[in-house]
Amino acid sequence: MPITLTLTPPTIHDHVPLFEHDHVPTPPLTMSAASYESSPAAYDRTAELRALDDTYAGVRGLVASGVTHVPRIFRVPDQHHQPPQDATVPVRAGQEPAAIPIIDLRCGDHAAVVAAIRQAAAEWGFFKVIGHGVPEAAMAMAMDAVRAFHEADGGEGSDKARLYSREPARAVKYHCNFDLYQSPVANWRDTLYLRMAPTPPDAGDLPDNCRDVLFDYAHQVKNLGNTLFELLSEALGLKPSHLADIECNQGKVLLCHYYPPCPQPELAIGTSRHSDGGFLTILLQDEIGGLQIFNDDQWVDVTPTPGAFIVNIGDLLQLISNDGFRSVEHRVLAKDVAPRVSIAYFFGTHIDPTSSRIYSPIKELLSDENQPLYRETLASDYIKHYYSIGLDAKTALSHYRL
Ligand SMILES: O=C(O)CCC(=O)C(=O)O
Ligand SMILES: [Fe+2]
Numbered sequence: 001m002p003i004t005l006t007l008t009p010p011t012i013h014d015h016v017p018l019f020e021h022d023h024v025p026t027p028p029l030t031m032s033a034a035s036y037e038s039s040p041a042a043y044d045r046t047a048e049l050r051a052l053d054d055t056y057a058g059v060r061g062l063v064a065s066g067v068t069h070v071p072r073i074f075r076v077p078d079q080h081h082q083p084p085q086d087a088t089v090p091v092r093a094g095q096e097p098a099a100i101p102i103i104d105l106r107c108g109d110h111a112a113v114v115a116a117i118r119q120a121a122a123e124w125g126f127f128k129v130i131g132h133g134v135p136e137a138a139m140a141m142a143m144d145a146v147r148a149f150h151e152a153d154g155g156e157g158s159d160k161a162r163l164y165s166r167e168p169a170r171a172v173k174y175h176c177n178f179d180l181y182q183s184p185v186a187n188w189r190d191t192l193y194l195r196m197a198p199t200p201p202d203a204g205d206l207p208d209n210c211r212d213v214l215f216d217y218a219h220q221v222k223n224l225g226n227t228l229f230e231l232l233s234e235a236l237g238l239k240p241s242h243l244a245d246i247e248c249n250q251g252k253v254l255l256c257h258y259y260p261p262c263p264q265p266e267l268a269i270g271t272s273r274h275s276d277g278g279f280l281t282i283l284l285q286d287e288i289g290g291l292q293i294f295n296d297d298q299w300v301d302v303t304p305t306p307g308a309f310i311v312n313i314g315d316l317l318q319l320i321s322n323d324g325f326r327s328v329e330h331r332v333l334a335k336d337v338a339p340r341v342s343i344a345y346f347f348g349t350h351i352d353p354t355s356s357r358i359y360s361p362i363k364e365l366l367s368d369e370n371q372p373l374y375r376e377t378l379a380s381d382y383i384k385h386y387y388s389i390g391l392d393a394k395t396a397l398s399h400y401r402l
Contacts, residue, residue, distance in 0.1 A: 048073045049180055056164035057154040058176035058190035060339075063260040070267040073186045100124060100293075100302060105227065106131030117228075118235035121313050125328030126293050128308040129228075134220045136307055142217035143286055145210035147341050149174075149192055150258035152209065159207040163192070171201040182388070188268045188334040190258045194218070197252040210256075218254055221282050221309075221345045225249055228280060228311060229347075236324055238364060247357060248279040248317070248347060255344045259290070262334035270332035270340070276314040277386035277396060278348025283310040288340035294329040302330075315397040316348060316382060319374045322361035327397065348383075355379045374400045 048071065055061050062071070101120040107113060120127035154160035165173040166180070174192045177183070192210075194201060196218045203211060229249050230240040243249065259270045270290055285291055291302040291310070302310060318327040332340075360376035377400050386396040 043072055045073060046181075049186065052176060052186070053180060055154075056161050058150075058174075058258075059188055060150055060190050060258060060260045061154055063262075068263050070188075070262065070264045074188055074268045076185050076267060076269050100300065101127040102305065102308065103127055103129050104131040105129055105133070105231075114231055114234045117231050121232065121235060121325040123326070124293070124295060125313045125318075125326035126295075126302065126310065126330070127312075128302075128305050128310055129224075130305070130308045132224050132309055133227075134224055134309070138213075138217050138220050139284055139307075141213045142210075142343055143284065143341050145213040146192065146256040146258065146343060147339070148209050149207050149256070150190055150339075150341075159209070163205075163207065171195040171199065172205040179387070183272060185269060185272055187272055188259060188262045188265075188270050189332070190260075192256040192258075194254040194256070195252070196222070196254060198250055214254065214256070217343070218252070218345070222252060224309070225252075225280065225282055225345065225347050228282070232280070232317070232325070236321055236362070236365060238362070242362075242364075243279070243317075246320075246359075246362075248320075251278070251346075251348045251355070253278075253346045253348075255346070257340075257342045257344065259288075259332065259334065259340040259342075261336050261338055263336065265334040265336045268334040270334045271330075273329050273331040275327040275329050275397065276312060276344075276346065277316070277383060278314040278346045279317040279320075280314055280347045281312045282345045282347075283312070283342060285310065285342040286340060288335060288338055290333040290335050290340055291342070292331055292333065294331075299331070314346070314348060315386070316359055316379075318397060319377070319400060320359050320362050322365050322370060322373050324365060348379075373402055375402055 052058075052062070052071075052073065057064070059074075101116060101124060103113060103116045103120065105113060117127070149159065152158065152160065154164075160174055163172060163174040166175045166178060167173065172194055174190070176190045177186050178191065178193070180186055192207070194206070194214065203215070206214065226244065226249060229243040233240050233242040233244075236242070257271075262268050262270075273294065283291075285302075285304055287304045287306070289301065289304055292299040293302055293312075294300075312330070313325045313327050315327045317325050332342075355378075357379045358376050359379055359382070361372040361374055366372055374397075382396070382400070385399060389396055
């Protein structure tokens, strides 16, 4: 299977404190639990990344092989668990989620819903929605299908082997870390990637065991996304169709994540801290937990709420709203209890690399008191920039700040 790799030399890991080993073996470049008990002297990060990639089996395959220690490519530097540089207080994990708003879209009071969304998007950048109209059965079936895909064997001829790729042009692919060779820390996570729009994938490309269910799920969540874009437009004081008119909802990507149980969760991270690059994300998580957002100088748990979706603002919506809405950093902790499944549905024209659309702060929102905070950007340039950085930094948006 052809895989195009862009290799970058290791960075932060050169400075990570090394683990103590009495014995210094040379790790073979094959995928086994033993090969990942790598030693300080023999550590070749790029080779180990490649070794993992070459298995086509991801973190799930590693765990299935019986690994009992977190391999170094996944080990998080100490500073990773610290807040971003501008924060002033230490991290406190395990916060109560008291203030993350839960918004009932069917409450019957349209103005109240718009006001709640305005406040949540401006203050939190994250909120949960209930009364959203997506049948709970469709949500449950999608989660089961994603779990089944990831837990299936990855041997020759399997869907996993067929789909394993990080080729940008492919609409349907499966891989371990889209930014494996860019980011300083490999995440304890595998992902099935489905680009649903602007061009829908061939049905035949989707794995047999989740094709119909995920198509149906994507259809339902697309409708919810359209509703949310209308509400968000109104929340900005614009006509309901404004965000759709400027094509914020055109590109659509589903990321179906699987976080295998981690033998040393304190040494690894499920998803490194990042903000989402697009306009809007609608996330479904199972009951395991681990998602946190960085709010008010601390990490706050986004606890599972049965039947709810989590909605968050992406970088480009922060840019065009001229900071009216916030794109907030979040991360997923590794857990040792059980596998965790989540499905993130991203909306953003920028996901289409051929898009020639330019985004800048929306003119109707600007005034003498509200001067533009960002320079304009070609949608495709933004995404290129975002992907070139990889997760683990919030520098993509700041690059465009005036
Ligand atoms: O798995 C999750 O809960 C979050 C995933 C996420 O943040 C992302 O895909 O951007
Ligand atoms: Fe995210």
